[in-house]
Amino acid sequence: MFVAVVLFALPAAAGDTGKMSTPPPKGDTPYEQKYYADPFYDEIEQLARKKPARDVIAMIDLKVQDKPERINAASLWLRDNSIGQRDIDRMDSLYFMAYSDVTLQLARAYEKAGIRDSYLDLLKSSVMALYAYEMLAGIDALRCADPTALAAMRENTLMPRYAKLGDAFDLLSKSDFDLFETTAFIADNKFAHRKPNDFICGLGAAHLSDIQRQDGAQTFKAVNPATGQDSTRVIPPAGYSYTPAYVDDTEWNKRREEMKKHQTKLWKDRYDRLKKADAPSPKTEKD
Numbered sequence: 001m002f003v004a005v006v007l008f009a010l011p012a013a014a015g016d017t018g019k020m021s022t023p024p025p026k027g028d029t030p031y032e033q034k035y036y037a038d039p040f041y042d043e044i045e046q047l048a049r050k051k052p053a054r055d056v057i058a059m060i061d062l063k064v065q066d067k068p069e070r071i072n073a074a075s076l077w078l079r080d081n082s083i084g085q086r087d088i089d090r091m092d093s094l095y096f097m098a099y100s101d102v103t104l105q106l107a108r109a110y111e112k113a114g115i116r117d118s119y120l121d122l123l124k125s126s127v128m129a130l131y132a133y134e135m136l137a138g139i140d141a142l143r144c145a146d147p148t149a150l151a152a153m154r155e156n157t158l159m160p161r162y163a164k165l166g167d168a169f170d171l172l173s174k175s176d177f178d179l180f181e182t183t184a185f186i187a188d189n190k191f192a193h194r195k196p197n198d199f200i201c202g203l204g205a206a207h208l209s210d211i212q213r214q215d216g217a218q219t220f221k222a223v224n225p226a227t228g229q230d231s232t233r234v235i236p237p238a239g240y241s242y243t244p245a246y247v248d249d250t251e252w253n254k255r256r257e258e259m260k261k262h263q264t265k266l267w268k269d270r271y272d273r274l275k276k277a278d279a280p281s282p283k284t285e286k287d
Helices: 030-036 038-046 051-068 070-080 092-112 116-142 150-162 175-192 205-212 249-274
Strands: 218-223 231-237
Touching: 030 070, 038 051, 038 070, 051 116, 051 205, 070 092, 092 116, 092 150, 116 150, 116 175, 116 249, 175 231, 205 231
Parallel strands: none
Antiparallel strands: 218 231
């Protein structure tokens, strides 16, 4: 899908700008000004004030599929609520994942159009957001009492995305990846006291087992779209809800420090492996 991103120049205001009857448009560039004013940006914002991140992202996906030009406002909103987020109460690692997705879509559009500089800039944004997601969501998963949450997060949400970014390891420099790593550490430090992530903890086996114990639950085998492998899928009964269990903050902070050390080595090993021409697919990564 090709998504057109139009950068344009706004005409200069005539007369004395000190006597403007309306405030200047939000945004530092014509592009930002245009898409901050897009009704879809405000539609996302209003939903995000009432619904969890997974519902917001699902809405964005559906509406962008319906009208691809909405991806521009969506990208701006997701940037503001991931890399640009300042409110810890609204921070959710899933927005970093979604921002990585939309910037990769835009990067591919520029690649198809032959606009290399914009393609590389957006590719960098996509990988940077995915690095931050990997750090944040991994540490979120270590907060879960369910020990399977981390592996489930990686298998279902992380590695399929790295599989789409193989060219980044050839096109971008080692200093780019060093910057991505630094950004991820800054994000975790910035949001160190964030709220637990129910969605991440719900990816583990404990959630699946809890649904299977419910009267009226339906269990079947189906291909997991994230991995391409057969997996057990369940449909919970109507009205079902699940609240994950968490470890205490002392244990979580201990795990966090161990994870940071492991993450640095993991990134180095992955970079060294995928930089090689005969590198295996990231889908097969075991870490």
